[in-house]
Amino acid sequence: MDLHYSEQELQFRARARQWLQDNIPRQPRPVGGEAMAQFDRDWQRRLFEHGWAGINWPEEYGGLGLSAIQQVIWYEECARAGAPHFINTTYVALMHAGPTIIACGTPQQKQFHLPRILSGESLWCQGFSEPNAGSDLASLKTTGAVDGDDLVINGTKTWTTDGQHADFQELLVRTTPGSERHRGLTWVICDMRAPGITVQPIRTMLGDEHVNTTFYDDVRIPLANVVGEIGGGWRTAMSTLGFERGTGFIGEQLALYERVNQAIKLAGRTRLEGGGLAIDDSDFAARLALIKADTLAIRAMTLAQISELREGDNPGPKGSMMKLMVTGTAKALSHLVADMLGWEFLEYNDNRNEHPLTYDYLWSWVYTIAGGTSEIQREIIADQMLELPRAR
C-alpha cells in the first residue's frame, strides 16, 4: 500500500484547483427548463475547450486518456471548488452512453457521437425502464420491427430523466418477435427529434419535472444506429449498467465528503429547540460522526477499487456495494440535516436553489431507487459475491 501521489498527479491537482477557481460559473444553475440544459451545455463546452473533458476517455476519442487516480483528483477538486454538480443533463452522455459507444460502437458511431458528447453539443437520456419493466428490466415490451434499413419502434418507456432536453437516447427494445427475457433485445441510438416520439413530463414529489414518460409511435431508426449486435442488446445494456453502477458514481462518492463537512459546519451554528448547538448534542454528534466515518470509508473504497481493478475492468458486484454505501450515507446525511433544521426544514417552494437541504432530503429516495433499487443491489451482492442460493 502506498498513499503517495506522484509529482505529476500533484501538479495535475494544482492545475485543476487553479483552473476551477478561475472558471466555475458565478451564477447558480437554473432549476429547470431549457435554461438549465443550456447551463449544462455551456459548462461542458467550457471544460472541453480548456482541456478538461473526458478525463479518463481514451485520447483517440478526444479524451485526455488520464489515469483513474487523476479522475479521482479531478472530482475531488470539483467538489472542493463547488463546481456544477456532475449529475446534470450531460450525465447520461458522459458517464454511460459515451463509454458504451467506446466499448461496443461502430467506427461511424464513435466518430459522430463521441466529440459531440464531450463538447456538450449532444445531451442524452436513457430509455430502458418501462411502466411494467423496472427492476425486472428483461421483461420489457417496447418493440423494434426490422423494416428495410430501419427499425420501427412502438411502445412506452418511462422514468426518462431529462428526456425533454436530450438529443439522443440509449433505447433498449425487443427486436425478435416472441422472444423472452434477455434474448432478442437490441440497444439502439434513438434520435429524440424523430417523428412519432412524444415526451410527457412526470411531476415528482420534489416538485420538479425532470423525469418523463416517452411514447413511440412508428418511430423509424436506421439500423446503422444499433450498438452491438441486433438481438444482442442485453450485453450492450449490461455494459451500460456496468458503467452506471461502477464508475458513474465516482463524482458523488467524493463530493459526499464536502457535503458532510458543510453539515458539520451547519451543526456548529444551528441551535436546537433547547437552545444548545446541534454539534454539542450527543445524539447528533454520534450520528454525524458515523456519517463522516462512512464518507471517509467510501473514499477509501473508491481508491481501493481503482487500485484493485485493472484498466477497463468492470467492478461487478463491488459496484453494487458502492451504490448501497453512497446512497445509504447520502440518505442518512440529508435526513440528519432535516432533523437538525427543525421547522426551517418545512420551508420549501419546489425550488432547489432556494431550499437545497429540503431538496436533498427528498432526493434521497431517488438515489436509492433510480439506477437499480437498493433491494436489487442486495440481490446482486447475495448472488454474485456471497453466492447464496437464488431467490428468483
Added chain:
Amino acid sequence: MYLALDSHEQEIANAAAAFLRAEFPLARLHARRDDDARLAEFSTLGWFGLAVAEERGGSGLGVIEQMLFFLELGRVAGPFGVLPQALALQVAADEPELLRALLAGEENVALLVERDGSGARGLGGDNCRYALELTAGESTLFRLAREQCDDVPCLDRSVVMFKTPASALQTVARVTGDGLWLRAQVCVSAMLLGAAASALDMITGYAKERETFGRPIGAYQAVRHPCADMAVRVESARCQLYYAAAALAAGHDDAALQVAAARLVAQHAARANTDANIQLHGGIGVTDEFSAHLLLKRANLLWRLFGSGRDRARTLLQVDDLDGAGS
C-alpha cells in the same frame, strides 16, 4: 497511490491466516481455555515483534503488517494477550532485557482498561507480571503484582479479567505522544473487522445448507439481504482500515482522523454483524456449543477498549483538508 495489498503484504496476511486458523481456530474456545498458556507460540514465529526494529530483535515491519496480523487474529478471536504484549514492546523499547523477555514470550503483559486512585481493572491471566495502560497522551508499562489481584468473571470466557489495588502497580517505562494510541486503535479496529468478517462467513456458509420450507434459507430475502448488508460493512471497514494504517505508516497529518473513522466503521460492522449472525442462525445461534456467541462476546470486549465514542466523534467532527489532497 495504491490502496491494495502488495505481494509482500499479502504474504504476511496469508502466513498469519494459515498459522492462526491451524493453531487457534475459533472452535478451540469450546474445548480448552488455555490461550494464556500458549502465548509463547506467537514469539517463535516472530508475531509479537512484527513492528519492532530488527536491531532490537523484531521484524522491522510497520503498522500495516501489524494491522493485517490482528485482522486475522480477530477472525478466530485469537488469544487476547497478544495485543498488550505486542503494544508493550513499543513502550519497553529502551529496556533491553525486558524487551528480550517480552519478544520471547517469557514475560506476559495484561491490559489495564480502567484506572482510578484506588486501583484498576485489567485483562490478563496469572501469567502476566506486567500491565500496560494506554491513553491518548501517554502509554505506561507497569510491573504488576498479579498475586495481589482479584479475578472477576468475564463475559468473554477466553479472557481473564481482574481488579488490582493501586499498590500492585509500579511504573517501569513510559512513552508520551499519541503514536502508540493510534497504533493500538488500528489493531483493535482490525480485530473488530476480523470478528465482523468471521460472522459474515459463518452465516453465508449456514445459509447455503440450512433448509426450511423446502428451500435453503439463503434463498429468502429476509436472510440474504441482511447478509448483503453485512458484506458491505465488511468491505467498507476493510478499505478504511487499509487507508488508516497506510496514513499512519506514512505519517500523514490526517492519520488521527482516518484512524478514528476506521475504528468507528469497524466497530459498527462488528456490532451489527455479530448480532445478525446470531439472529439469522435461529435457535442454534444462541447455543453454547455453536460459535456465534464467541464472536459477539469478543466484539463486546473490543468495542469498549481505548477511548469513548465521544472522543472519536470530536476527532471526526473537525473540518480539515485531507492529507494528500493538498492544502
